[in-house]
Amino acid sequence: MDKILEVKDLHVDFDTYNGVVHAIRGVSFHLNAGETLAIVGESGSGKSITVRSILQLLAKNGTISKGEVLYHGDDLLQKTDKEMDKLRGNKISMIFQDPMTSLDPTMTIGKQVAEPLLIHNNVSKKDALKRAEEVLRLVGIPNPKARMNDYPHQFSGGQRQRIVIAIAIVDYPEILIADEPTTALDVTVQAQIIDLLKELQQKIGTSIIFITHDLGVVAGIADRVAVMYAGRLVEFGSVNDIFYNPQHPYTWGLLDSMPTLDTNESDRLNSIPGTPPNLLNPPKGDAFAPRNAYAMEIDEEQQPPFFKVSKHHYAATWLLHPNAPKVTPPASILNRYEKFKKLGGNVK
Amino acid sequence: MAKYILKRILYLFLTLFIIATITFFMMKMLPGTPFSNQNRMSAEQLKIVKAQYGLDQSVFVQYIRYIGGLLQGNLGTSFQFNNEPVTALIGQRLAPSMQIGAQAMVVGTIGGILLGALAAIRKNTWVDTLATFISILGLSIPSFVLAVLLQFYLAYKWKIYPVALWDNFQSSILPTLALSALPLGTVARFMRTEMVDVMSSDYIELAKSKGNSSWGVVAKHALRNSLIPVVTIIGPMAVSVMTGSMVVENIFSIPGIGEQFVKSITTNDYPTIMGLTIFYSFLLIIVYLIVDILYGLIDPRIRLGNGGKE
Ligand SMILES: Nc1ncnc2c1ncn2[C@@H]1O[C@H](COP(=O)(O)OP(=O)(O)O)[C@@H](O)[C@H]1O
Numbered sequence: 001m002d003k004i005l006e007v008k009d010l011h012v013d014f015d016t017y018n019g020v021v022h023a024i025r026g027v028s029f030h031l032n033a034g035e036t037l038a039i040v041g042e043s044g045s046g047k048s049i050t051v052r053s054i055l056q057l058l059a060k061n062g063t064i065s066k067g068e069v070l071y072h073g074d075d076l077l078q079k080t081d082k083e084m085d086k087l088r089g090n091k092i093s094m095i096f097q098d099p100m101t102s103l104d105p106t107m108t109i110g111k112q113v114a115e116p117l118l119i120h121n122n123v124s125k126k127d128a129l130k131r132a133e134e135v136l137r138l139v140g141i142p143n144p145k146a147r148m149n150d151y152p153h154q155f156s157g158g159q160r161q162r163i164v165i166a167i168a169i170v171d172y173p174e175i176l177i178a179d180e181p182t183t184a185l186d187v188t189v190q191a192q193i194i195d196l197l198k199e200l201q202q203k204i205g206t207s208i209i210f211i212t213h214d215l216g217v218v219a220g221i222a223d224r225v226a227v228m229y230a231g232r233l234v235e236f237g238s239v240n241d242i243f244y245n246p247q248h249p250y251t252w253g254l255l256d257s258m259p260t261l262d263t264n265e266s267d268r269l270n271s272i273p274g275t276p277p278n279l280l281n282p283p284k285g286d287a288f289a290p291r292n293a294y295a296m297e298i299d300e301e302q303q304p305p306f307f308k309v310s311k312h313h314y315a316a317t318w319l320l321h322p323n324a325p326k327v328t329p330p331a332s333i334l335n336r337y338e339k340f341k342k343l344g345g346n347v348k
Numbered sequence: 349m350a351k352y353i354l355k356r357i358l359y360l361f362l363t364l365f366i367i368a369t370i371t372f373f374m375m376k377m378l379p380g381t382p383f384s385n386q387n388r389m390s391a392e393q394l395k396i397v398k399a400q401y402g403l404d405q406s407v408f409v410q411y412i413r414y415i416g417g418l419l420q421g422n423l424g425t426s427f428q429f430n431n432e433p434v435t436a437l438i439g440q441r442l443a444p445s446m447q448i449g450a451q452a453m454v455v456g457t458i459g460g461i462l463l464g465a466l467a468a469i470r471k472n473t474w475v476d477t478l479a480t481f482i483s484i485l486g487l488s489i490p491s492f493v494l495a496v497l498l499q500f501y502l503a504y505k506w507k508i509y510p511v512a513l514w515d516n517f518q519s520s521i522l523p524t525l526a527l528s529a530l531p532l533g534t535v536a537r538f539m540r541t542e543m544v545d546v547m548s549s550d551y552i553e554l555a556k557s558k559g560n561s562s563w564g565v566v567a568k569h570a571l572r573n574s575l576i577p578v579v580t581i582i583g584p585m586a587v588s589v590m591t592g593s594m595v596v597e598n599i600f601s602i603p604g605i606g607e608q609f610v611k612s613i614t615t616n617d618y619p620t621i622m623g624l625t626i627f628y629s630f631l632l633i634i635v636y637l638i639v640d641i642l643y644g645l646i647d648p649r650i651r652l653g654n655g656g657k658e
């Protein structure tokens with residue numbers, strides 16, 4: 001398969017009053033053409049910073065201190081802001097989290113959707129607006145012709161997110177980065193937006209990086225999943241690998257905190273006990289160790305490398321080391337292993 | 349929209365009526381008369397003069413007469429200034445005042461917007477510091493002090509501009525500068541605060557992610573959004589320019605309304621004082637009306653009339 005994007009050993013630091021925050025501490029992953037990669041992790045784990053680094057849309061106090069972002073083999077981090085402008089909204093575009101604040105309140109939505117076309121292509125305003133109208137129809141805005149001259153405040157939250165999506169896809173990007181596009185929406189609208197993204201992926205053949213803190217929405221959209229914690233990836237693999245053969249105790253925790261039909265929203269907050277480490281002084285060993293019931297001495301001392309679980313499945317936990325004692329995961333995870341076997345998987 | 353403006357115009361007349369009434373009775377309560385410094389007049393002469401101006405009637409009759417005159421667009425006749433009708437007096441002196449007032453508003457507002465925007469875009473750099481310094485100067489130096497300073501250096505010492513002469517555009521430059529300092533400082537501070545806020549908002553990030561250059565983001569999205577609250581301070585600023593104008597016109601001997609206002613107050617020239625008060629109120633109400641309409645044009649969320657549908 002074609003690797004359309006590859007992030008290698010990304011490090012991002014933020015200058016703050018209290019010192020340097022090491023927000024991203026060596027993240028590597030790739031995106032295959034046409035697939036959807038989900039990046040999951042608790043809020044604050046560095047998902048947004050990781051994807052913003054791809055487009056170099058970091059706050060002023062942030063710097064990419066190390067790493068490569070290869071787009072078709074070309075390192076984006078070597079490009080100037082001007083060169084990046086040519087890619088943003090054209091080849092790689094982004095959908096932001098909060099539809100209530102992502103649209104310019106003083107510009108008609110027709111103009112906002114047409115804007116990327118006018119920036120990147122030599123088209124007339126009229127043609128751009130016409131295309132904007134088509135795309136608004138495509139994302140499911142009813143009666144788009146009549147609504148082109150309306151302003152954001154005249155739309156509901158779900159409709160605004162559709163408009164934000166329309167802006168992102170209007171110029172047929174190769175890569176669509178969706179940073180928690182459904183978090184601010186209610187459950188029914190969430191499902192509609194996910195369906196819409198899948199449908200658009202089919203239609204325009206874009207590759208998607210889908211970010212969420214909620215594993216629940218991942219199964220419906222992703223081909224592969226990367227799990228992130230405290231500025232590093234801890235496990236990645238196919239959807240089935242992560243859902244039915246998870247190896248990292250943090251992934252176990254995330255899976256266990258997934259809402260099921262009989263839990264309600266408030267129950268799942270803080271379901272993994274403890275809080276993420278302060279990245280002003282990142283821990284020497286495994287950042288998850290203080291919250292990890294299965295932590296061993298070595299977890300305090302040394303960061304675990306990635307251990308191979310299968311060809312496409314890796315996890316960074318000392319539990320996978322050949323000398324590690326055999327531990328029994330929680331019952332809920334064992335149930336998942338059973339399912340994995342039924343799917344024909346090979347559980348370690 | 350048309351209905352809204354019509355309603356506002358109705359309010360305008362109501363407000364003017366109330367202002368006229370209040371100023372009329374306040375005038376009547378002031379000590380002294382317009383003729384108190386004309387000691388040489390005999391009691392007999394004074395009586396004749398008073399009758400001539402209707403000042404021998406009861407206050408109530410005077411009030412009715414005055415309002416009656418107002419309705420016909422008549423502001424009475426001046427006790428001073430050659431007994432001219434007040435409307436004619438205002439008419440003759442309107443042009444210079446409007447010119448420097450409008451020039452000062454335009455220079456101050458546009459200059460302030462640019463200065464504030466620059467400071468916001470170059471936040472925490474020397475550009476920001478310099479812009480802040482300039483706007484604090486503009487805010488803290490009273491216009492008459494600035495007027496005197498400009499007059500002293502540019503006109504008296506270096507002789508670049510005329511000291512106090514009113515003939516062509518050049519002679520309006522110094523008074524315009526003196527008057528524009530306050531609006532410039534105010535707008536710049538406002539604009540900077542607002543734009544710093546706007547620049548860190550989500551829609552600016554989205555605008556950048558569309559492929560806009562940094563300049564494009566500012567021109568297409570940040571400026572307009574930052575202008576919204578700036579528009580609201582145009583009204584109060586017009587007030588301070590008008591009051592500043594009274595003193596500045598005197599300093600530069602500009603034959604404007606402000607200068608006339610000051611003279612009419614020092615000579616107890618009731619009809620002129622009242623006429624000018626009403627005229628100033630009228631101008632202010634018009635300014636506020638324009639500001640409201642502008643506000644609606646810039647911010648679609650508060651389009652007048654249709655009330656938005658949230
Ligand atoms: N501008 C910033 N200054 C300092 N720290 C920041 C800044 N932006 C993000 N961070 C830090 O980077 C970490 C990762 O943030 P983020 O990528 O937004 O998390 P996520 O998207 O996973 O919720 C957080 O701990 C946050 O405190």
Ligand SMILES: [Mg+2]
Pocket residue numbers: 044047048049179180
């Ligand atoms: Mg985030």
